[in-house]
Amino acid sequence: MIRKAFTMKVFADCHEEYQRRHDEIWPQMVEMLREYGAQSYSIFLNAQSNTLFAYLEIEDEERWSKTAETEICQKWWTYMKDVMETNEDHSPVTVELKEVFHLGQR
Template sequence: MALRAFRMQLKPGNVEEYRARHDAIWPELSQLLHESGVRDYAIFLDEESLALFAVMHPTPDAALSALPDHPVMRRWWDWMAPLMEVEPDNRPREWPLPLLFHMD
């Protein structure tokens, strides 16, 4: 699986809480992501628009498609839902970002 990037949207007034929750990411969520093949995952903030830009390097055999059904992932999404734009199931709304340039 190739480098993956996407945008999410934070709601106004939630930057510090979003940061605090990620600074204290649940160990079971970190383990789940790692076991699913997520590597080198970073989220950046555009302070003007409150857009969140996520970039991850999944392993070639990553099992990302199973994450939405995992109870730990569901609990995390439910906990984060008040802070950001979400789908009806509380999954964060994501807008894929096509790769235009990558220097390795």
């Protein structure tokens, strides 16, 4: 299993809307995430800094990288661009984090 972590930024006045959209995530989006190898995916909000911390467990990095090419992912990015920092292609601005410690199960 590959563990990935990254940060994103949500606009200060959009915390509740960001939460609502994820509470109502499209079934097709969930299906695509699982199809491309997501085993676990969590997003946490630091409301003081408007920072989102995402933690993801995937099966294969190459397979996962193809999620960005899917129609449903492109649609989701367009849907989310008004509540968070995005790139020109509407993908979220992300900062990959390097794992420096992991305590696994015994």
